[in-house]
Amino acid sequence: MNQRLQDLVSPHFAQWVKAGFISAEHWAKFAQQTGMVGVSLEENGLDRLREFAAELFQFGQGGLVSTFAINEIALRLLASFETPLAQKALGETLAGEARVALCISEPDAGSDVAGLRLEAREQEDGRFLLEGEKCYISNGPVADYYLVAARTNPAMADTWKGISLFLLYRGTQGLHPYATPMVGIKVMPLGGIRFQSCLVEAETLLGRKHRGFQYLMSILGFERLVIAILSSQYAKHILASSLEQLKTRRLFGQSLSDFQHVRFELAKLHAEWTVTHRFTLHLIEEFQRGQAQDSQIWAAKYRNTELLKDMAERLLQFFGAKGFVAEHWAANLYNDVRWLALAGGSNELILDMLARDLLNHS
Numbered sequence: 001m002n003q004r005l006q007d008l009v010s011p012h013f014a015q016w017v018k019a020g021f022i023s024a025e026h027w028a029k030f031a032q033q034t035g036m037v038g039v040s041l042e043e044n045g046l047d048r049l050r051e052f053a054a055e056l057f058q059f060g061q062g063g064l065v066s067t068f069a070i071n072e073i074a075l076r077l078l079a080s081f082e083t084p085l086a087q088k089a090l091g092e093t094l095a096g097e098a099r100v101a102l103c104i105s106e107p108d109a110g111s112d113v114a115g116l117r118l119e120a121r122e123q124e125d126g127r128f129l130l131e132g133e134k135c136y137i138s139n140g141p142v143a144d145y146y147l148v149a150a151r152t153n154p155a156m157a158d159t160w161k162g163i164s165l166f167l168l169y170r171g172t173q174g175l176h177p178y179a180t181p182m183v184g185i186k187v188m189p190l191g192g193i194r195f196q197s198c199l200v201e202a203e204t205l206l207g208r209k210h211r212g213f214q215y216l217m218s219i220l221g222f223e224r225l226v227i228a229i230l231s232s233q234y235a236k237h238i239l240a241s242s243l244e245q246l247k248t249r250r251l252f253g254q255s256l257s258d259f260q261h262v263r264f265e266l267a268k269l270h271a272e273w274t275v276t277h278r279f280t281l282h283l284i285e286e287f288q289r290g291q292a293q294d295s296q297i298w299a300a301k302y303r304n305t306e307l308l309k310d311m312a313e314r315l316l317q318f319f320g321a322k323g324f325v326a327e328h329w330a331a332n333l334y335n336d337v338r339w340l341a342l343a344g345g346s347n348e349l350i351l352d353m354l355a356r357d358l359l360n361h362s
């Protein structure tokens, strides 16, 4: 393992798991000493993000990887704007002095992004008044900046055309973040934000008014590919970590790995992982050349996240009761992997898009 990462994580890991997040002080160290924060903006950055993910998964906590990866997704969207506020936030985030969260989901709007209701009513002086709520926001409780999608034109018949994007600072009056306890991915905090009479300056608007939906869509391919990469690396880690249990656990006079059923299960998972992993590597290359096809990214996001869930389910059984003990990494696994099938567009939504694409092009 990368010694720098090892030195940074090992002494504080237990404390981060207990607190549910990485402290601001340690986050800054990650950025300054490892180059991890903002890595995906660099040339061949997705390759390096994948390498970092592989290193961090060795600590056996999916949240440790996700908290950085999700920050990368928001960062990439932020980096596409050149307003002074966006550049300031970008600089601070790259330096590790701030974290940024992407706020789209709401209590009544998840997969159906165009249905979001947080209202940003334009005032006569050009400011905007925000009222409503965001929820299930990764890094929400610790973020310093929020990229917030809000409705600026409720009258627009095509609902997706009335959405705008704002960049808001944590200390903004009327912006109230809260934490939401989760069943998995400790170390990546989740939460929501209530906007109550939240009056913000015109400068907080990012890009053009009513163009927010297009900006959000522009980041989705990247987001889904990052999720596919995380899933593939996580699957590799849990497959490798299960081998010791299979080889050392003895029952009925032999090792678990001597049973033909176990060998077949292992071999099938490995075969599936090898194929999906090769495809993911190919997609990373294509993406970095600007040639990745959306439908291929959807396929990888769907297949990799489903394989990961399947792997967690099937491998857990081989740990017997150990996999039910709260502190054991295998027990955390089941809850850790499920959210990847929801984030970046739920897998059912992805399947629907894949089917539509297939039918429209046949």
Ligand SMILES: Cc1cc2nc3c(=O)[nH]c(=O)nc-3n(C[C@H](O)[C@H](O)[C@H](O)COP(=O)(O)OP(=O)(O)OC[C@H]3O[C@@H](n4cnc5c(N)ncnc54)[C@H](O)[C@@H]3O)c2cc1C
Binding pocket: 070, 101, 102, 103, 104, 105, 109, 110, 111, 112, 135, 136, 137, 138, 139, 190, 339, 342, 343, 344, 345, 346, 347, 348, 349, 352
């Ligand atoms: C750990 C975690 C982190 C997250 N981080 C963020 C974040 O940083 N920012 C953010 O904005 N959001 C975030 N989310 C929210 C996430 O994007 C939503 O959970 C996701 O969009 C689904 O929305 P929903 O949960 O409201 O479910 P719904 O949209 O209500 O979906 C309910 C069910 O309908 C299914 N469904 C959806 N579309 C179809 C379809 N076309 N056909 C059939 N079934 C369908 C879904 O698969 C699901 O089973 C996060 C969620 C989790 C769990």
